[in-house]
Amino acid sequence: MLSPAWLRSFSTLAAEGTFTRAAESLELTQAAVSQHVRHLEAQLGPLLIRRPRGIELTPAGHALLAYCEEVERAGRCLASRLTDADAVRGTVSIITPGSVGLSTYPRLLDIQRETPGLVVRHRFAPETEVVEAVLDNRYDIGIVSRRPDDNRLAAEPFCEEALELVVPAGAEVDGWDDLVRLGFIDHPDGHAMATRLLSRRYPGKRGLADIPVTGFTNQIALILEPVARGLGFSVMPRHARRAFARPEAIRVLGADQAVVETLWLIHRAEWALPRRVRHLVDELHQRLVKDN
Template identity: 60%
Template sequence: MISPQWLRSFVVLAERGSFTRTADQLGLTQAAVSQHIRHLEETLGPLLIRRPRQIELTPAGQALLMYCADLEQAEKRLNLRLSGEDDRQGEISLISPGSIGLSLYPLLLDLQALYPGLTMRHRFAPDHDVLKAVGNNDFELGLVTIKPDDPRLAACLFAQEPLDLVVPAKVMVSCWEDLENLGFIDHPDGQAMASRLLSRVFPGNRGIRSIACKGFVNQIGLILDPVARGFGFTVLPRYAREAYAWPDAIRVVEMDPRVVDSLWLIYRAQWTLSARARFVASELASRLTGKTLELV
């Protein structure tokens, strides 16, 4: 392995053109500089043509000088990556619930198109998996619907997301009986979301379990397909509904009072969030909500 000190002596010698000036700049003796060059030439062959008042690099010397420049740039890139100061380069790792993920992933791709140095790694997962992944450093950023009380995690409000009662486009709903006649399209969080929303919209109702289940879907992007076909209604977070590809086939029943969930951006509290993660998180919040993200 070539000593970095030998390479440093060679680079300065190539710049200054004199063993004496090189020794002065590096704070070494001229004999020490000569020894460094001799070690390099024993390994790589002749690097210099020595003349009375100047030195000239051989082709091997030119190649070594380029190698040293490459090493310097590689070291700068490494330091920059470790420091996280470059907000347009590197990997963005984000894990989020599927609802918000449907809206965020296209925005992540838009940012990657603008800044090709960024690489996006995004996974859909429920809250407990998000907390675990960020806590274990598998992902730098996460989104959850409940603010965590884990001291390892920092959290800031990212967005607010209402629950939507979604029915087929041509169906009108004004009472509980209309929902019973329509039937329910369930999903992994369906009954819990429906219970929370409908208990406020229709106080004293008989409960979501009293309504016939007309289907169950565990893929967030497909839940509205049976609704669009007229098979039933469902309750979904708004970002999932807004990401649906055929909005004309469904309709949101606007009712008060609304149920609104908070979405929290989480990351490890013990160390500084990278500049690129801060940049992307702020851009996502601005593009999604039009508001500035206040990172802690």
């Protein structure tokens, strides 16, 4: 293992050019600096050529100097993360279902544009993957429609989501039998969304078990394309329906009967959210509430 003290002596020697100046800069003796370099050369081979007026780095010496710079950068990054001193700099990672992402991602980009030091890393994924990614600490935060039953996760109400039953504009849909005839256009969160809406809209029916699936896509922006072409109906959030480019080709069945549910923000419960993450969460929440 390379001692940090040895690396500091070597990088200072490379910067100062002589053992005398390096020792003065480090407030060490020349013998101590020389000993540190010998320890490094014992492990890595010749690192420098000693000349009467200074030193010259070998290829291995240049490689070690680059390594020293990488270690110094990593140390600064670690210190910044541990102190969490800056709420508007650094990377924030967030994972959401595709339907939620249609609403949140443009606003995340607005926040990043207005906060140049902030970098937002966003991923679309089904809800089961959202929970797993946050549990594995691959993402700082996630958004889900159901509060997870896991004491490793902290969950807080974040915003509301209205689910809608969307059918082709020209289809005659008066009741359950018409939905069965149309068929269901599924998507990664479609089964869960449809089950929640249909069970409330049509109590006593078996739900999707009685309805054939006539299509599937994992591209949230394209879910309503087969609906618009008369191939079936779907259930999706209101903000996703509003984003569809051909609203004249679809209609919401029972527009005044949307099922409104709470979306939950989740993160690991064992540690507090960093300030930069909390800053982004607060900004995003304010914009969603204002726009809805």
